[in-house]
Amino acid sequence: MSGPSKYVPQSGFEKWIDKRLPLVRFAYDTMIDFPTPKNLNYWWTFGAILAIFLGIQIVTGIILVMHYIPATDRAFMSIAHIMRDVNYGWLIRYMHMSGASFFFLAVYMHIFRGLYYGSYKEPREVLWGLGVIIYLLMVMTAFMGYVLPWGQMSFWGATVITNLTSAIPFVGESIHNWLLGGFAVDQPTLNRFLSLHYLLPFVILGVVVLHIWALHVPGNNNPTGVEVKDVEKETLPFHPYYTIKDAFAILVFLMVYFAFVFFAPEALNHPDNYIPANNQVTPAHIVPEWYLLPFYAILRAVDFDIIPGIFTAKLGGVIAMLGAILVWLALPVLDSSKIKSMRYRPLARIFWFIWIANFIFLGICGAMPAQAPWTWLSKIGLIYYFSYFLLILPLVSKFEKPKTPPASIADSIANAPKGEEPNPNIVGVVQN
């Protein structure tokens, strides 16, 4: 939480710069002295992990562009060139490819944590909303990046997803052609996707700055969901306590990531993307990357016309898919419970667990062919997905009888069950 700055410039240079551009003061206040609740658990380390992955993707991406050729007849070969000829090209590309997967893995953990501990509630609605925008930008960036290798999945994924725009009534076809720069996915599409794929990460970086700014105004939420009442007793300076904890989590996460980079780089990828793009043959079974499968299942679940001829299945699917993400924006309004953390919401907690299971279940449905039973299983998944936000949370928050949360963070630490009690001599050790 932002308060008066405690920074005291020491050296002559610090004093000089502090009067002109207080950069050191800013860094000190946000990254060193920033008061952080004592009781954060490891679910709170994904923010730092995400920052690291944004960095990895930008650095490896800039390097890849030095060797990649955005031409329909050479793009696929230039990827082979990166993999075989460029010094350490294989490493850089596999880091970028697996990096996307682990970036999304971390963002899902981060979002699920927000859903569980009520991090979207007052006074963090703007923080949450910016996060949803970052997620949307990530999806767009990942989609356009997947098109660049110009394999079969790249090409047909691009065809299917850009076709979503043609569902818009009246102007859909014009928007579709405008987006593609032609009547089908081709050279102009590839070129502009590279341009945008390069641009968007920097837009994400900008929104991340706002996201962190919006975090630093109210300060972190915490597992109890009770706001900090006594800064002295209940918080620790971000450095060294959380820099070290985050660094530890980052290292563990990076170990898993590099295990994939070195030993299973293709495990999360689709083999069809090693077939060069062919605009005459659609692969028998088009699937997006794993991290978009739940939304793909939602898109496919709407296979019936809502109003024939006007509100078609196609438009319905597109609205459902976009709505599945945009509904997150309305969460602060939909969930009116005063209690933030699901720890003290016995009923909502159960529905949260079902929602997580359902999200994974939708992912499985999305990976399966568009045939029974998967078509109707996806429909069940879709119904629960939206019910959780639009029906269950609004109702549960009205009728649920929550448990009483601790009066303060300090209380929750003092009354922790035996064995979980933090050692008072080691101030920084954070336990739950």
Next chain:
Amino acid sequence: MSDNTTTKDEGLVSRRDALHLATGAVALGGAAMAAWPLIHQMNPSADTLALSSIEFDLTAVPEGSQAKILWRGQPMFIRHRTAAEIAQAKKDDTAKDLKDPETDVKRITQSNGKVGKEEYLIMLAACTHLGCIPVGVNESGYLGEYGGWFCPCHGSQYDTAGRIRKGPAPKNLVIPPYLYTSDTIVKIG
């Protein structure tokens, strides 16, 4: 200055307000005009549009099979239908499950409004749902319940006139503008 205040008090538009409005309107118009080239550059370019018509010799397609050709970068089907397929398509003209009702005759009409040849069905190969290429005759794979085309992506099924019968696609397969220039040559576009 005092003039200004008086006119404002009377609820009239002052000279300064008018200037503000006019300046704002010009700035807005200017911004829109400046933005248009930045937006329009993404639309299909002159060389893409220039490839807009091709000729095709229909004798290359034997009866009961289909050819796939490219027009404006988009794949197209040219299907040479059998008598049984034509009969089935005509019979289904009144079927209740047509989502986008069109008669078989409409499906073989040229761009000048004259009916073409009923054996040749000329259509864009993009499924009207999300643009995959449906599987048709002389390809391995399921053709759907109506014996026309089956889209492997999301399960749309088309009949032997390329009409949508089942699945998420909203429209029949699109008929491009075409004209027969001779008995066997067709000009598309």
